[in-house]
Amino acid sequence: MKKISDSSTTKSSSQKTRYVYNFGEQTDGNASMRELLGGKGANLAEMAAIGLPVPPGFTVSTDVCTYFYAHGRSYPKTLAKDVEVAVKSVAKQMKREFGGRDNPLLVSVRSGARDSMPGMMDTILNLGLNDETVEGLASISDNPRFAWDCYRRFIQMYGDVVMGVQALNEESECPFHALLDNMKTSLGKELDNELTAEELQELVQRYKKLIADKTGKSFPQDVYEQLWGAVGAVFGSWKNDRAILYRSQYGIPAEWGTAVNIQAMVFGNAGDDSGTGVAFTRDPATGEKVFYGEYLTNAQGEDVVAGVRTPKPIAAMAKELPKNFTDLEKVRTRLEKHFKDMQDFEFTIENGRLFILQTRNGKRTGLAAIRIAVELNKEKLIDQKTALLKIPAESVDTLLVPVFDAKAQKEAKLICTGLPAGPGAATGRIAFTAAQAEIEARKGNKVILCRSETSPDDLKGMLHSQGILTTRGGVSSHAALVARQLGKVCICGAADITINYERKTLTANGITLKEGDYISINGTTGSVYQGLIESADSEVKRVLEGTMKASESYTYELFNTVMEWSDKYRKLRIRTNADTPAMAQTAVAYGAEGIGLCRTEHMFFEGSRIDDMRQMILAVDGVQRREALKKLLPMQRKDFVGLFKAMAGRPVTIRLLDPPLHEFLPQDDAVRRQLADKLGLPLEFVIDRIKALHEENPMLGCRGCRLGILYPEITEMQVQAIFEAAAELLTAKKPVEVHPEIMIPLVGFKAELADQLAIVHRIAEQVMTRKKIKFKYMVGTMVEVPRAAITADEIAEHAEFFSFGTNDLTQTTLGLSRDDMGLFYDEYQQKEIYSKNPFASLDKTGVGKLMQFAVTNGQKTRKDLKLGICGEHAGDPDSIDFCHNLGLQYVSCSPPRVPIARLAAAQAALRAAK
Structure with missing residues (x-):
């Protein structure tokens, strides 16, 4: 059982079996008790405690959910009595009777996960009604x-x-x-x-x-039968398909469970002086400090959230219900100051009296998350550290994505407008169902999911879409809420559009589009366009490239502020994976402090050099191979000169040739014939050599350091090109500082590394003697097979650095090809065998333990061993957090992920400091 941390309650042995917590006249919890009460229950208790008008109720804790699933969907023996006592307390406060014929108490039964999961679990309202009540x-x-x-x-x-x-x-x-x-x-x-x-x-x-x-x-007519049916349904919905998919998407552990909140009903459908709504203390789409939201008169809450009726903007309440609007403004200010974050709260007005039904930190777009955090700091509500921790690291990406090209958008056919609910620009093929969106996405097509209104069952389709367009609902509807969280472009309430699901058509203002046709939506303005619109670079990218002044872009100001804060607090260095000067320059503009992975094999595909590479591979002996390598040497040297120049003294880690040689050879018969003609070789010889190089499992075959051991002349050529490039820049009229780090791939035995290391040192001495210059360099290895991790103490005898190649380390540890995982991943996700995609977020309990072992034992041998990671996981915030705690010195990710990594690294340092 969890211990109760609430200082307002007496810590006695009886609390260990306590399952029910009241809020109202007697409040047993507070906002710090999220693990036990869930987010909704904890915040209800907090609001009640500070005197906000919250209808009384009680929370059945997450411990009951754990018990429920551990004991065949049954409940603790004491729970029934505890719930009955709590119901009577609520009835007494409301001066009503549960099941009473004359003055009945009605309640709502709602879920309450520790982290908000909007619309994913079940809710029942108006419970307690029967033919008599x-x-x-x-x-x-x-x-x-x-x-x-x-x-x-x-x-x-x-x-x-x-x-x-x-x-x-x-x-x-x-x-x-x-x-x-x-x-x-x-x-x-x-x-x-x-x-x-x-x-x-x-x-x-x-x-x-x-x-x-x-x-x-x-x-059922019995009100307690109704109540227990509803409680069981809410607990049961913790493991419905929607909830499982949502938890997988956001990394919410299944063992957390949900609480159940039972609260006295208040009625927004009691007449024209009643209403209900959802409000945000700031605009969740842009982050602007304005009162944002919508409401309906004579309605209940699901009417607003479900999007069945298009509600009115909250500003209209100032005229229609002026007193209530004034009260809401006071609540808005108080909530934000108390919770120190933008709040999303639900309210009901019953016969002119305002009630607050729940509050939570509002879901917001990436832009809004950054703006809100920065401006809350300016308003002195939070400090820089708190502001950084409030920004999901992935949010930074939304400031870098393209927007519609202004000229193309002006020329496009506008067919209607709706409510802007998720900013940005998206274009894609129309899909009317979640299933069709998934089909199109798997074909590689971009998709806009078009619905009358969305429901939680549409989540999978929303995940596969670039944008969401609905004809009904407002900016607090399900579509808008989920789209903002997913970072999707969204327009809601496009009332001029008519969707015919049977005919699979979308019609607006005389224009009819079919499923599969292109449509474009601007979630910042609410504009919907026919056809495909070209996009343009974001403001941040334009400022970084010098085509726009920084003073002209508030978005860039926000970006720059967050990056400066991040660099102030992070400990990890941020490098990039880059193979060309252009990639390197982009990464440096985004804040990269070096290259952690240059994949030299990518350099061989440029221009006509692929033919020289193929000639080298088809060579029958070392003499022929060296002749072909002579042609490649100046090309490689030029590549490294450009890369070193672009990095301007920053460290550059260069991985020697890694993939199996057959990957460079053509598989098409026509291309094979062209190659044979160009090289002056018999076609039969070319075909025979290609067959001879074929591997049953290339991932586990003749690749990495094995190539350099079998064909040492390949290693010789590559390191000669690296060192000659370094010497050229160091002896230039305007010398350029160079810090090459040579990485030997796929090492599993220390003897493999020793073999390649001898070549590197020999060639380095030759170049330095010939060029009459001394330069420093490092040699290390990519740890990407389990044996390297297990024998890290031995390998560190020769390696000056380890760079974890977690893409292959994950494949070899799990015995799983990432290319084939799609065959069973959905099933594994549904059964929660995988809580996350192990190729997107590091498998800490498996791969992570190997990394920990390698770090600990490698440093026993070499105390100054440099440690980094260069797999795709290096751009994942959760994995970056793990790398920080593991004691790595740097992470290396793709150029567009560099800003995300900078923020994630700062957040990891701040969390660790706590």
């Missing part, structure tokens, strides 16, 4: 229509979430919605709130019949 609610409210509206909503939610009506339905359309739409059509009415009490009463009977027909069970 609905009459009581009608009587005390003096509003029968309101009471029956609540009842039909409850039956629909309960029938779907708890009794599984939708899952049993053969049609994709929700059967409850179908009954509602049919009734409105038959009565000639458009909106739900136009139905009378009598019509809603008839709808309730139809809903109950639907449940009986689909499930063979009657809708």
